Amino acid sequence: MPEQTSEQQEVLTLDELRDVWVVLSGTERQEGFHLLSKMEAEDFFLALPALDMSELVLALPAEERRSWIRLAPPDDVADLVQASPPEQREHLLALLDEPTRKEVAALLAYREDVAGGLMNPRYARVRPNMTVDEALVYLRNQARAHLGTIYYVYVMDETQRLVGVVSLKQLFAAAPDKTVRDVMRTDLVLVEEQTDQEAVSQLFAEHDLLAIPVVDGEGRMKGLVTVDDIVDVVQEEATEDAQKFGGMESLDAPYMKIAFLRMVKKRGGWLAALFLGEMLTATAMAHFEDQIARAVVLALFVPLIISSGGNSGSQASTLVIRAMAVGEVRLRDWWRVMRRELATGLVLGIALGCIGFLRIFLWQQVAPTYGEHYMLVAFTVFFSLIGVVTFGTLAGSLLPFVLRRVGFDPASASAPFVATLVDVTGLIIYFSVAAVMLRGALL
Amino acid sequence: MPEQTSEQQEVLTLDELRDVWVVLSGTERQEGFHLLSKMEAEDFFLALPALDMSELVLALPAEERRSWIRLAPPDDVADLVQASPPEQREHLLALLDEPTRKEVAALLAYREDVAGGLMNPRYARVRPNMTVDEALVYLRNQARAHLGTIYYVYVMDETQRLVGVVSLKQLFAAAPDKTVRDVMRTDLVLVEEQTDQEAVSQLFAEHDLLAIPVVDGEGRMKGLVTVDDIVDVVQEEATEDAQKFGGMESLDAPYMKIAFLRMVKKRGGWLAALFLGEMLTATAMAHFEDQIARAVVLALFVPLIISSGGNSGSQASTLVIRAMAVGEVRLRDWWRVMRRELATGLVLGIALGCIGFLRIFLWQQVAPTYGEHYMLVAFTVFFSLIGVVTFGTLAGSLLPFVLRRVGFDPASASAPFVATLVDVTGLIIYFSVAAVMLRGALL
The missing domain is CATH 1.10.357.20 (SLC41 divalent cation transporters, integral membrane domain)
Structure with a gap:
């Protein structure tokens, strides 16, 4: 190991912080977090589990909280709020901008372990009669918003009903003057808001998809579940099953942190x-x-x-x-x-x-x-x-x-x-x- | 249930075939497969586990095999070959075009449970000094090849060393006249060819990524592992662990199929x-x-x-x-x-x-x-x-x-x-x- 000068000790890499995170106290975490560069801190923050994210936000000075919570997509904010002490939830919701607060409030109405509780309400959308070139330009504008994914583009009619899906890859590869309707797929894999997360993860495994749209009873699109959320779900379900199999209730919390x-x-x-x-x-x-x-x-x-x-x-x-x-x-x-x-x-x-x-x-x-x-x-x-x-x-x-x-x-x-x-x-x-x-x- | 006329019985949906697949004999599978529409059959084929894919290809008439095996990306073909009886492997490899055969042969040299054995050798690449607009046009050409993913674009120098990564979403959202170097990230999450699949799946869970690049000892890019492969890995590892925990060797095969x-x-x-x-x-x-x-x-x-x-x-x-x-x-x-x-x-x-x-x-x-x-x-x-x-x-x-x-x-x-x-x-x-x-x- 190279010797460390006192100056080098001030610098903390992302991986070092990840390694020690579990054993740090609230204050130490906040200090470590502030030692990261802005971009690293953002990555680190966005990849935190909901409980850690909530503890970190609440440990930060009040004036910093708003910018951090607004960085996260609405589905993660909903998880964060759910993982926070009840008396803090109103305060956290008040930090959001008005449209996001509405989205998050809608998500909070779902149970955590159903499709509605996992979904991101922001997705890329086009109309069926656009040309491929028009669609790409339109998407390039949407890309500046915080979308769950831009890689599947959902085709919706005037009543917000989902009529097709086309991947950005397919749009990219298609002839520019074809219409979206020509290249979209209409045999959709989709789930309803109340579908259990275990069923959702089985659909991902069967179909090798990056995202699955969530629709309501009338076929109107409500959001999408992305595969990165599902990796967590699969791990979670396996942990629950293992713990039940070991002869106990599932802990629903990390072993090292549960009271x-x-x-x-x-x-x-x-x-x-x-x-x-x-x-x-x-x-x-x-x-x-x-x-x-x-x-x-x-x-x-x-x-x-x-x-x-x-x-x-x-x-x-x-x-x-x-x-x-x-x-x-x-x-x-x-x-x-x-x-x-x-x-x-x-x-x-x-x-x-x-x-x-x-x-x-x-x-x-x-x-x-x-x-x-x-x-x-x-x-x-x-x-x-x-x-x-x-x-x-x-x-x-x-x-x-x-x-x-x-x-x-x-x-x-x-x-x-x-x-x-x-x-x-x-x-x-x-x-x-x-x-x-x-x-x-x-x- | 609606009554079925003899004509309706000829039609088989994708989901119906998926449901009964496990209990069908080889001949029945081949028949069911031929009842699907071309597009559905392709989807179905590409989502099959390696062993089923191999059995299906070998059950098909010799003249049909080539077009099916060429449909699959090289990492899936390598798995298929590995799952086939040893005496059939040469025959299957001979069905591929020359460049793909070389790619598959290279993949077969890796153990199945390391990053090299999971990776797809086809990825989207750009040079650091291209403008965003140039890069998008260049990518649009690459999109017509069978890439593992186009959603992460890898930036490589003249010696094929990986110097950065930029997501297609970021390229989409960036000002058109910036260079790739301006928008790319250089703090890469990557794995080496021999990294164990369990470690790879932990990286996916920690960083919420869609793909992770695989490099050799000199930092040259060899391929990428995508998250849809990792969902399977996580399931597989959980099954292995559960079986070991139940007090036996892991079966390494589906329960209903193992001899x-x-x-x-x-x-x-x-x-x-x-x-x-x-x-x-x-x-x-x-x-x-x-x-x-x-x-x-x-x-x-x-x-x-x-x-x-x-x-x-x-x-x-x-x-x-x-x-x-x-x-x-x-x-x-x-x-x-x-x-x-x-x-x-x-x-x-x-x-x-x-x-x-x-x-x-x-x-x-x-x-x-x-x-x-x-x-x-x-x-x-x-x-x-x-x-x-x-x-x-x-x-x-x-x-x-x-x-x-x-x-x-x-x-x-x-x-x-x-x-x-x-x-x-x-x-x-x-x-x-x-x-x-x-x-x-x-x-």
């Missing part, structure tokens, strides 16, 4: 619910207490058996949840998935059963632990593993379907949830197999 | 490894066999105790893995994470401990199950839960750091892996607490 108590609450709720479910194992075990008293050797394999069910169930539910999230498996596929998972469960169960059998058999030769009836114990473990793994795999793969069917998020079929479900059943399978196998010998 | 045996192998390997690890619980339990024989009541709570450790561990590891994946937590943050999780684990452990204590206490009043020393049993469960949940939370949060430190993917700190790790420790904690609490009473 301790809020996080404990989000984790504690699910953990307590799972704990209450898992209490059924204690009830089930109490039911088999006599069996255990007579054959303590049975207790030794309880953790092994039930965890195998949980592990195979968590594999199956992950696969199905992800396949559903990317739109590859739908509700009506449940029957094909079930057949496939039944076969998989049996094969995996037999494999684990063999390993378990060998383990008991070989261990007994080296260090006799399991008593004279060890072969019967080994067979009990063998058959139980087949049953438990098959059941775990089936339960894990079908639970996401059941949850979706009754209107819940399939991602809630978390590893811990499946494991809890499978644990009780696993115990019942194991002790039932034991009752049959060991009758007359140990029991 | 049965290949899937069983990918799941069976991890399941067997986890099973072997979990066998340590049988060893640990054998160690405590005497304790269990004397106090069978201890066995009843084994599943409850160890699953609580597993569940809290899986929550903690999910949070840390996701925070690492989105770049929010880095290796050097381990100490802050550890302190936070230690506190969380203690709070959650005390909460579950209280619930467990109450359960035993109240249940005993209703239906005496746990013998005369039930208060001692309840305290054993209380203290064990605090220990097990704290340990599980700590282990779950630190394991991703350990894995990343030694060069593994932190997402491998899966729920089942953490649970297995925590189960053995949980048993030791539980029976050790029991030994202390129940001495002289039950033991």
Whole structure:
């Protein structure tokens, strides 16, 4: 590392600030921000997540706030206002110019996770009867406004209804004297204001588009969602799904920033619910207490058996949840998935059963632990593993379907949830197999 | 639903074909594809994943293949070739025109998951000393070639070194007689050919860009990665992470399409490894066999105790893995994470401990199950839960750091892996607490 003189320390690059941003206090952030060049500061500001943007704006001196908030496009301003403390929202809205304030107020009426809440109300527009050359000149004027994107140009009739779309690339490549109507596409991919963001992101993935227009019930254009917003959405949805799958409520906030108590609450709720479910194992075990008293050797394999069910169930539910999230498996596929998972469960169960059998058999030769009836114990473990793994795999793969069917998020079929479900059943399978196998010998 | 006449059945819309595509056989796909209009078929073809594209091209009559493969941009052709059976690759490459074949061959030299493997080698370029008007005319000519994007224009000097970038939007909005140098940006966000795709997708998320240029070691431009490719990458990486987290190798293929045996192998390997690890619980339990024989009541709570450790561990590891994946937590943050999780684990452990204590206490009043020393049993469960949940939370949060430190993917700190790790420790904690609490009473 080159030595730093005190003068060099005054200079801060964009990347350096990005690197340390998360760990800086409000005052430090404001100081760091002021060390950037004007252009860098603008880039940095525009790329900030809504919460950081709001904190930064509110930390700045009152006279600087207006120019910064006016720099952001209306959809980002709406997010910023939504991320701000309620008592500051009026103040922030008052900093905007009148037309933008109206746009932002309209956006605030949408939920954050629907197309209307993601869209930018400013888009490039032309009329169908313009020539390509006229359209390009007209666009060159619009380019000076803050458009969401100029790269798709939306063709609207007199009633503001969307009739076509043409990319700037196509306009560029087209013969100058053709009309917009000649080169526009009319088979539009569009969404309605209330379309869920997950559905919007699937449309982007399917069609490889840079932007999708948002229309109201009458087909009038309201704004457009651009793909850069969708990259954030995809990340966000994946984080939510992962957290649900890890057995908790999704945090809805960065891990390093969420308040301790809020996080404990989000984790504690699910953990307590799972704990209450898992209490059924204690009830089930109490039911088999006599069996255990007579054959303590049975207790030794309880953790092994039930965890195998949980592990195979968590594999199956992950696969199905992800396949559903990317739109590859739908509700009506449940029957094909079930057949496939039944076969998989049996094969995996037999494999684990063999390993378990060998383990008991070989261990007994080296260090006799399991008593004279060890072969019967080994067979009990063998058959139980087949049953438990098959059941775990089936339960894990079908639970996401059941949850979706009754209107819940399939991602809630978390590893811990499946494991809890499978644990009780696993115990019942194991002790039932034991009752049959060991009758007359140990029991 | 309206009745369909035999004539209407001949017509197939794009969306209908998309809906049923996954379940169609090769011949059916080819037939469905031929029912689309030319323009729709082209859109459909260009949006297909590489594997489907390859299967479709190879299913088409030989004389049709050339025009379809030439429709795709070079980066997609490279993916298509890579997804095809090895014996078909030469044949497919031979269908291309000479310059494209060279481009594709160059792309095939890169790994699929680095920037070089994602990039499109065709981009819009201008010289720094052109005027804005000259640049726009020059671009209008380039627009007729198949460019990756025309919306970012790259400014290169005589040695092909990248010196700046200007968006088409900026060119559009700029005064016509300025030079490109006046309006271009020189603080470039760029990646090298070998940059991993996960790092590329993080750059897109941080900077909200539509495309990022790829340069070689000397700063010469090689191509550009566009954001629509990155949406796929983000989905792919999230799927991989989710599958690893579910306790298996990532499938690297759609769930509904992967061959049965290949899937069983990918799941069976991890399941067997986890099973072997979990066998340590049988060893640990054998160690405590005497304790269990004397106090069978201890066995009843084994599943409850160890699953609580597993569940809290899986929550903690999910949070840390996701925070690492989105770049929010880095290796050097381990100490802050550890302190936070230690506190969380203690709070959650005390909460579950209280619930467990109450359960035993109240249940005993209703239906005496746990013998005369039930208060001692309840305290054993209380203290064990605090220990097990704290340990599980700590282990779950630190394991991703350990894995990343030694060069593994932190997402491998899966729920089942953490649970297995925590189960053995949980048993030791539980029976050790029991030994202390129940001495002289039950033991």
